[in-house]
Amino acid sequence: GAVVSQHPSRVICKSGTSVKIECRSLDFQATTMFWYRQFPKQSLMLMATSNEGSKATYEQGVEKDKFLINHASLTLSTLTVTSAHPEDSSFYICSVRGFGNTIYFGEGSWLTVV
């Protein structure tokens, strides 16, 4: 069964609106979760590290005011894309480090901004 659950798997939103993506760790508590983005035919790129109870750490070039990350509990991190634009259309995926540093990925979320 899934270790990390991500929702929604697909979402279409209008330009200028906000959309929230959830990442849940089902089998263990996760003080740290990672958010990645993948454009078509490109590598996955780390966007930010989500830290439970504190501010997320963003990678260079990722706007923290546009991609809001909240990690309010040990099992849930959310990524909110604010004021979405068509260029934000992408595949977003989260991951969690489990026992023995094994990495578990969510199912991913396809975002289309129209």
Next chain:
Amino acid sequence: KNEVEQSPQNLTAQEGEFITINCSYSVGISALHWLQQHPGGGIVSLFMLSSGKKKHGRLIATINIQEKHSSLHITASHPRDSAVYICAVSLISGGGADGLTFGKGTHLIIQP
């Protein structure tokens, strides 16, 4: 800046063939991961290596730390092995973030 280079970018083979995918990286790492991504986007972790060799079923992964190189092998390949295989590394010093750096992936198609 760490670069992760994979080769080949695309590979088409016949069912039953032995497959090798290569990965090279440029800086010190704490671990190297081989991942499998299916067309729907979902990603599965196949191996995590810090040295030597690991085997799981028909998959074998090796790493040479001195040469900064890893290979993923698939024996007796099958059409269901068709996917994108991604090499990713965890850096020794994450500089604040502890996420992965990814290669661009190898698109593998196994024809019946």
